[in-house]
Amino acid sequence: MTEKLTGSSGQVRYITVPVFAPREIELPPLKLSPYSVSTFRVCRQQYKFRYIDKLGDQYATARPYYTMxxxxxATLRDLLSVVPIEERTKKTTERLLRKNWQRCRVGFKNRADEKRWAEKALAELSRFVSEQDVAVHPLMLEAWxxxxxxxxxxxxxRIDRVDKEADGSLHIIDYKTGNVPQHTDWLQLYLYALIVSRKLPYSVHRVSFHYLSSGISQTAELNAEQLEQAAWDLLVIAGEIRREKAYRRTPGQACQRCDFTPICAGKQVACKASVEGDFELWRDCVSRDNALA
Ligand code: SF4
Known part of the structure; x- marks a missing residue:
């Protein structure tokens, strides 16, 4: 662009001025998962230890409920993918569980403890085979x-399972080995639905948590507005994560499963909160963690 300049003596000069197009502000790339979003919402200090400082491997603690x-x-994935429908029985399921169990046996206090967790795993799988439709052909199983x-x-x-239903819509299913919580946080499944709806040419109409110990399923119907709301919620949380500086700790029930209690200044508060929590599955682990402290 050319501009006219007039000096104090009345002399006129023309100069060329560079013009810059308005640039969009580029945000640094951010990778999130439904789990990391949940971690940030529950305790920002835990999020920092795991995703900013990357201390996960250093403080990883084997826990029996994770092994189980x-x-x-893995057994449900094998059962519904590689096993022919007519062989999807309790006996086959037990054989698959025994085979998978040999891959990793960490986190147990002793053989008796391991046996108790193995029996619990077998009971959950047996219930699944007796009560659920095992003749299904899921579209995805344990898919990244x-x-x-x-x-x-x-x-x-990673999504546990996606079924394609008769009307062509998708149903996302998340298996839970623990108890049914008092409050269901649907955002995790809505975020999975968001990914799938961006990747596949099908709509996700239903999402479910299936609790294997009780056989209870909780299902939510999804429409386009709810999916948009989930995308908006994600953007809000991503903005908070990008701006976060303090990473305050939030002691509570999450401390029971947190690997970072040894370096968390809120550890004493965290342990107190965990003992007060009513998490049958975690009780053994809490006492074991305290013994290691
Ligand atoms: S122990 Fe509790 S307060 Fe500390 S980082 Fe873990 S979850 Fe947060």
Whole structure:
């Protein structure tokens, strides 16, 4: 662009001025998962230890319920994928569980403790085979999915199961090996639905938590507005994560499963909160963690 300049003596000069197009502000890339979003919402200090400082491997603590849940999920994946429908019986399921169990046996106090958790795993799987439709052909099982929700914001995670229903819509199912919570946080499943709806040419109409110990399923119907709301909630949380500086700790029930109690200044408060919590599954682990402290 050319501009006219007039000096104090009346002399006129023309100069060329560079013009810059307005630039969009580029945000640093951010990768989130439904689990990391949940961690940030529950305790920001835990989020920092795991995702900013990357101390997860250093402080990883083997826990019996994680080992058990891992084997139950692997057994369900094998049962509904590689086993022919006519062989999907309790006996086959037990054989698969025994095989998967040999892969990893960490976190147990002793053989008796391991046996108790193995029996619990078998009971959950047996209930599943007796009460659920095991003749299904899921579209996805234990599948890793990822999608760019907005430029620079990646959402990713592993989905337990996706079924394609008769009307062509999708149903996302998340297996839980613990008890039914008093309050159900649907955001986790809505975020999975968001990824899947961005990746596949089908709509997600239903999401479910299936609690294996009780056989109870909680299902929510999903429409386009709810999916948009989930995307909006994600953007709000991503903005908070990008701006976060303090990473305050929030002692509470999450401390029971937190690997970072040894370096958390709120540890004493955390342990008190965990003892007061009513988490039958975690009780052994709490006492074991306290003994190690
Ligand atoms: S022990 Fe509790 S307060 Fe400390 S980081 Fe873990 S969850 Fe947060």
């Amino acid at each position: 849940a891992n084997h139950v999920h 999915v990822e999608a760019e929700i907005t430029p620079g914001l990646i959402l990713q995670g």
